[in-house]
Amino acid sequence: MSSKEDENFSLWINSTLDTFGFRPEIISFRSYWYDKLAENMNLKLEELSPFRFSLVGSAGEGVRLGKSDTDILSVFKNTVCSDNPRINVHLNILKTDYSGTAPGYTKIVLINKSSSDIRHPFHFDTMYKSTEGHPYIPCALEYFAGKSEINGPAFSSAFPYESYLFSGTDLVFSFYFTGKEHLSEWAKRSRFYAWPQHTVLNEISKMEGYIVPVGDKQSDLKCLEWRICYTTAEKKLVQHLNDAQKKLYILLKMVCKTILQPICKAITSYIVKNVVFWVAERMPELQCSVNCLMNLLQKALYFIKYCLENNHLPNYMIPGRNLLRGGVSGREKRQAIDLLSQLMKEGGAIVVRIPKLYQCMFHMVHSPERGSRYGIWRDEVEKQTMKFLVLCQKEYSRRWVPMPILSFLQVLKNMNYMKALKYFMLVVPEFPNMIVQGKFVELQYLFLARVEATMLL
Structure with missing residues (x-):
């Protein structure tokens, strides 16, 4: 395609996404009302549940495709994990232990148990103790064992309801994490362009993190390790993507879900989100407009291909954590790289491989009114x-x-x-x-x- 054809095709895709549910206003509206749903749920369960819930992932961000699963982050309200904890008799206090763990992971020990009557979710591994003599808390939560199918840190729930709006729900149980070192390094690192803005950097650097029950795939002690994540910070970053960057996020999710994931399951929606963040940070704002959507997609696909070739895709919030670590087999990797090379040559013809998008674009051409x-x-x-x-x-x-x-x-x-x-x-x-x-x-x-x-x- 010529540059003019790329621009016209980009505008065509943009118009289609706007029409079929992804105008900036409707994305913001959707995210706001999902937060309202979670807020109401928390109010109803204030005295009944030890958790605080929030809708995260693509649903909470307002960019969920079709009937994708809805991700719910469930945080224990009476438990806090910290690098340098202070004792509070009303809280379960956990302390991190990074010894022998990969970047983005930690072992945790219980320093203080809450004096309240709220049931705590911990069981202890007496075989392994910290240098202070505290037993480690394994990442498998006995509190929920046997109740749901486990997928990474998520429990695929089986709530007694079915709705056109929610085809499935993944629950991720977590603890609050107050360590600021990762966010401080993230905020201070050098950036070539002005995304995210300085005010956003400051706001996110003060936000809480979470630890979720899943260890590093290649660790000998993965049963003791927990992953550090900044889910609400990532949600805030998605809100500060411009229209073209959000459209790239949606389009790249379609490409990965329909084309790439059938041959390489490691290319998840979470990896897509991190790719979009890296692309947004490393491109000038003038090149991140809706008439450059196809160029943005090409950049993103090239970035994924480059990362697969080097077996390394850095997490955006904690760059030391490799999102491809232990996740891609040799055969999957080769097939994915070959397919990405082919997709990059196809240009706009890639939409033919995404039946839903292609059908919607067809309707936009033949019946625009x-x-x-x-x-x-x-x-x-x-x-x-x-x-x-x-x-x-x-x-x-x-x-x-x-x-x-x-x-x-x-x-x-x-x-x-x-x-x-x-x-x-x-x-x-x-x-x-x-x-x-x-x-x-x-x-x-x-x-x-x-x-x-x-x-x-």
Whole structure:
């Protein structure tokens, strides 16, 4: 493609992403209301649960694709881990021990147990003790053993509900981490361009971190190691990506999920996020515009290929941690590198390999006016749906259910009738006639099908 063709194709992709759910305004709106859902959940469970919940990952960032799993970070409220802990009788106090661990990982020991009656999640490994004589806490949480399928630090939950908005939920249990060394080094390191801005650097350098129960894959003592992460800091960084950088994030997620992951499972959504951060930091702002979207994608694919060739992809927040360490087999690596080389040669033709995106772009070309009307409708439906979910959640009894089950009967039960009618009329204009004809079951199926049509990407 010529530079002009690249620009036109970039604008075409940008317009398609805007229309089908990824305008900057709707991304921000989505992230805000997901935070509202988590806030309501925490209020309901304030006295019942030892955890504080937050929606993280692509859902919490507002860039979730289709029915991808929703990631929930569950933090023990009465437990704090620190490099230099101070005793507090009301808290479980943990201390880090970095001896023999890879960058981004630590062993932890219990220095002080809370005097409260809240059940603590710890069991101890008496075979291994710190130099002070404290037993280490293994990264396998006995508190949750056998209750869920484990995927890295996440527990794939089986909540008793199914919703068009949440097809699956991954719970990551964690402890607060107050160590500032990693964030201080991150904020002070040299950068060629002005991303992230200085004010953002200062804000993030003061944020908390977390330790999650998963050890380094290649460590002999991985059962004792915990991973250090800065999940809320990364969420803040995503918020400060510009429109083109967020579109790159979404587009690269599509490429990896549809094309790369089938042959190389190590290229996860988390790796995609880190690649986008590195690209954003190392490119001038003028080159990070929506008319350069294809060029940005090429840069990102080249970066992934380079990292695979060198068996090293640095974590953005803790560069010493290699995200590819122990994650890619020789065969997968070679296949992924060959495929990336091929994708870089294809240019814009890469969208043909992403059926959902290709179909949406096809509709935008052949029916632009219809596509524009759809975009306005889908954004309004999503806004009303998110507000409806929060309203329903407020009406729920104090049960351990993070999100309401969506059904026709619950709409009428939990929502003001006029608001419910306005909402249903937006989604299903045929609503009055179907009610008169007694087609309640058909109405519910049509309603759900229409709302699912807001998630074509």
